[in-house]
Amino acid sequence: MTTLERLTSDLTTAMKARDTFTTGTLRQIIGAVRTAEKSGSVAREFSDEEVQAVLTSEVKKRRESAQIFADAKADDRAANETAEADLIEGYLPASLSAEQVDALVADAITSTGASGPKDMGTVMKAVQAAAAGLGRVDGKALSQKVRAALTS
Incomplete structure (x- = not known):
């Protein structure tokens, strides 16, 4: 249904x-x-x-x-x-946990070879594609996590 x-x-x-x-x-x-x-x-x-x-x-x-x-x-x-x-x-799939999002971000950074903030768009696309079948991800929170991971 x-x-x-x-x-x-x-x-x-x-x-x-x-x-x-x-x-x-x-x-x-x-x-x-x-x-x-x-x-x-x-x-x-x-x-x-x-x-x-x-x-x-x-x-x-x-x-x-x-x-x-x-x-x-x-x-x-x-x-x-x-x-x-x-x-x-209640009609939307469950949101991914913070740990799941962190793992997706880390995987996307490794798989894309991102090295800094200039690669943020590439990483965001990769994470969103990976999360598509798993559940919902808040775009704003995801953006903050990717930015933090790429600047550290």
């Missing part, structure tokens, strides 16, 4: 259970995927990886919104955004 099929199935279940929070969140997410599918020159059906990229983007948006609401002392809205992000993350 693809991620989009699972989202649709869970939406039906949430509607039958009259769970308004889950129903609303899943409708927003499915809408975001459909909008992304229609963007560009030709509408097409997304692969599971592309759907997960949209979900990752939606999680990031909600986490940023939650931070903005928290800074503005709108705690109820921040809690709602956080709950939505947590719900969406």
